[in-house]
Amino acid sequence: MATKIRLQRHGAKKRPFYQVVIADERSRRDGRFIENVGYYDPTKNPAVLKLNVEKVIAWLDKGAQPTDTVNQILKKEGILEKAAQAA
Incomplete structure (x- = not known):
């Protein structure tokens, strides 16, 4: 099973926010996911990003x-640099 770390869109029309999820690459964008690892809100200034870094590194x-x-x-x-150092 090939897994992807991707954004899952939520929110109203023209006011998106995204959940950062681990999902099978065959599943739909907003469909089934394996684990939720954070969220990203680009509508705020500056954009808000909250991630569980340990889980992201573990999945990488x-x-x-x-x-x-x-x-x-x-x-x-x-985070990619931290993952490279951990490996």
């Missing part, structure tokens, strides 16, 4: 691949 070690957007967010927060 297990082979979960972040999507392009999540990859940019993780790089910006320095």
Whole structure:
């Protein structure tokens, strides 16, 4: 089972916020997920990001691949560097 770290959209029209989830790559964007590891709210200024870093690093070690957007967010927060050091 290939897993992805992806954003799951919630909120009203034109007012999105996202849950950061671990999901099977075959599941729909807003469908079934394995674990919720945080949230991201881009509508706030500055954008709000709350992640359980230990869980994200654990899933990266297990082979979960972040999507392009999540990859940019993780790089910006320095989490990918922490995961590389932990490995």
